[in-house]
Amino acid sequence: MIFDIKQETMPREELRELQLARLKNQAERVHALVPFYRKRFDELGIKPSDIKSLKDLSLLPFTEKQDLRNHYPFGMFAVPRESIVRLHASSGTTGKATVVGYTRRDIETWADCMARSFAIAGATPSDTIHNAYGYGLFTGGLGAHYGAERLGATVVPVSGGGTKRQAILLRDFAPDVICCTPSYALHLYEAALEIGIDIKELPLRIGIFGAEPWTEEMRRDIEVKLGIKALDIYGLSEVLGPGVGMECIEAQSGLHLQEDHFLFEIIDPVSGEQLPDGEVGELVITTLTKEGIPLIRYRTRDLTSLNPTPCVCGRTFTRMNRIMGRSDDMLIIRGVNVFPSQIESILLETRGLTPHYQLIVDRHGPLDTLEVQVEVDEKHFSDEIKNLQRLERQIQKNIKDYLGVSAAIKLVEPRSIARSEGKAKRIIDKRVK
Template sequence: MEIETLTRTQVEKLQMSRLRTTLKSVYLNTNFYRTKFEKLGINPDSIQSLHDVTKLPFTTKQDFRNHYPFGLFAVPMEDIVRIHGSSGTSGKSTVVGYTKNDIKNWSKIVARAIISAGGRKSDILHNAFGYGLFTGGLGLHFGAEECGISTLPISGGNTERQITLIQDFKPRGICGTPSYILNIAEKMEEMGLDPRNTSIEYGIFGAEPWSEEMRVILEQKFSLKAIDIYGLSEIMGPGVAIECHEAQDGLHIAEDHFLVEVIDPDTLHPVPDGKDGELIFTSLTKEALPIIRYRTGDIGSITRETCRCGRTTARMSRVKGRLDDMIIIRGVNVFPSGIERVLLQVSELVPYYQIHLVKKGIMDSVELHVEVNREFYNRIGQDMNNAQATQLKRKIQHDIKSFCLITVGVILNIPNTIPRSQGKAIRIIDLRKKQILNS
């Protein structure tokens, strides 16, 4: 599309025009932002260039919870046509709303993303993202329909039925969380089917951090091209950024709808392009819930170099991890994605694991629960404590220490014992408070 090949000057001119409209909207219609602006001694006219965005206040997930459910909406409820929200497992749900025009824009953004991933009008898309309050399922659904793609709203779970429909309907594309699509591949193999023999040519995967090693596994399992998609419900939903199928080298940001920054999460100061920091997004076209400088908690970097696919839009790196998920063990910061990178290179393991945070005396420690593959399990005679198993544990500990700089305990599990994902994978289990309460 023409919008994806604008010059940097053209992009910034469009962004500035839309930012002015957004700032006027939040100042006039949202008490939260008007109060924030006045405390800082600014108003919409204070922002004369994109560089001035640093004068604006941040928005956090806690702000959503403090104004639950509809306190951040900038339009009356009669203009809201859809409501989404988070699961609320770690507190009050973050509730977001959409006007009819918001849904229209979102659909076009996602349609553009699907085309970037290699989709086309003649496709059937198997949509295994969850439907409901989670934005993934309906976000991809409306975008696919905007493309004219035949969309199968299968959602997550009921894996054997999913496999039947993949065989019968012969979709060209599939989308879902990488952990659940991997679960589908494993179930197919258990049924004596080869996932490489399906009709699927591309997969759009997101909603959880995943490594390059996971990409390799998914591409080999299904003989497809695995494309990373990014989005948060607070910003809009899926489609904020996506990789292109030509390069798979960074996620193209829909810059006509979102302004991106990267900051140091400790100093809150901007960092230069190419350097990792916390991703910050400001919406430029949202009506129901415009968002100013939202702190995503996601760690990544951006580049503004033209991609070899020809798109000139800024690209963000794959998300390295979330600040919420960062593990701090004896002063060392580790993201689960770093541990995943190591584990997925160990040939004796299947790509399922859990990280248990435990107390050893007064010290925080990590117990890494991994699962051996069937071949290794049969070879060692089912004894998880014999010499070969002990050697494997030591190898994993050595590799984690070398790459992640932390010492972990390793628990080997027999095949099919670590829970499989039906949606988002649960990677971290924090047992420390429970241990303290029981002590």
């Protein structure tokens, strides 16, 4: 099913013309209505009229999350407050919250993008969708909710928490689709087993997972345990919310990006130079239709690459490969760059471990240290000490061989690492800032 066949299968040349027209309009709007952008344009000696082609996007200034924090709460808005019908905001755990305002049209656009995303994932209007993303200032819950309703599906707005009750609702309401973080899906699976419910035996067939990086190994684990197709969704509050990109059920090979509403670039995260398709770098997004808080060249800090080749599903939008991690989540351990997703891949390929782990980073004297705490499954935890020690040495060797970094391995008992109802906390950095 294609929700919007005219837009989603648009010839590339026609799509580029639409993008250019919308980019020109957006450049004019932000220059006229947002003092921050007018100042940045003037500093660079750029006028909206200088945008003649999509290549001229590189002339425009970057926007960073700190810019939104510096203009907290409403300094980046491009419309009067009375035109804003909803506010969302980040948690602000690492600084001031980033506040996002939506006009009525923005809400409609968001619902359309999410409805498309559900259709890309294989959902239909006759489906029931169990929405376990959190409702509130976090964009996940309401974003998925409005999109499911736009699709015509039945929504179960369960939100986060009450995990065993959620398992009961999965059994009693028999939904076809579940939306949550991938780590919560595995937590839900464990909680369901504790009360005698095997999710694999339920009618559930599709899982739409996002809000945190996850690996192919975790995908396979989820699919085997829950008996579903596990699909990746991408979005971020600053540019819209969930629904910016969605993996199709036909290929499960990259996320289709909503290119009629956004322009996407990959840049070198250090130099800021644009990189060609296929090269890994930082994703940069320009909003083309957002009214409330339009953003020019927003640096997401997410590391990925773009794939413009046609997809078997028939959609013509460029696909984004799985997010490897964030440039600001990268750990540097004794000069070696390490991403949590790389360690996760090694752990999930090791027999006897669960997908639940934490990375403890510390500093002893002048040297950084890394400890990997990972849960052992029930069967192996009751094994002999020498076998557990052998498993620790195997993990340590694999991390050293594949990543070039030495790590201490600590095997912990099942269910001893705290579960999260939202994004899993993978890194605990104890180094003095």
